[in-house]
Amino acid sequence: MTATASLDYALAHSEVLFTREQLDTEIARMGREIDAALDGERPVFLTVMHGALIFAGQLAFAIRTDLEFDYVHATRYRGQTSGSDLHWLRRPEVPLKDRTVVLVDDILDEGHTLKAVRDACQEMGAKRVLLAVLCTKQHDRRAHGIEADFNGVDLPDRYVFGYGMDYHEQARNLPAIYALKD
């Protein structure tokens, strides 16, 4: 591993943007908003691995409506800090026809990942796909036609890690959102 790919390097060149306590508050709010949108309907709660793992567990506890769990694994970055091409590692298993899907991911950045997953859910017959993300990066590179229905926090246009998000496949279990300094 090169020196700049190490977790020590990342921590020495980053700052905390959001603490666990701040995120707890936002996730609790999101749970209430999702309950209101579901209005009693039991959805498929579809987690995008790996990044959404921690957020999804916490969000599920914040939602009072019963949930049917499933997960997908679709990655665009493959451990890089930039790149393209979506790779499907697992598609939804639960039949989505005529179901409401709460699609859960850690970050909405350029949006290609969530757009491809959302489109796949719709092609499988989902009647409604609600996007819930822990954070949304602020820039003008978003793919057309994708935005979060439920968002935790807004981020500056910097590489972030922690709270499920990786720095070269490290740092996912740090209980805060960190950003590399420019």
Ligand SMILES: O=P(O)(O)OC[C@H]1O[C@H](OP(=O)(O)OP(=O)(O)O)[C@H](O)[C@@H]1O
């Ligand atoms: O909005 P986008 O620009 O498409 O980027 C967001 C996606 O990138 C990350 O996934 P990644 O492919 O790095 O896999 P991971 O979840 O395993 O970290 C993240 O979890 C989102 O799914």
Ligand SMILES: Nc1nc2[nH]cnc2c(=O)[nH]1
């Ligand atoms: N860890 C991480 N994954 C991402 N996927 C898209 N943008 C980001 C980012 O800033 N950090």
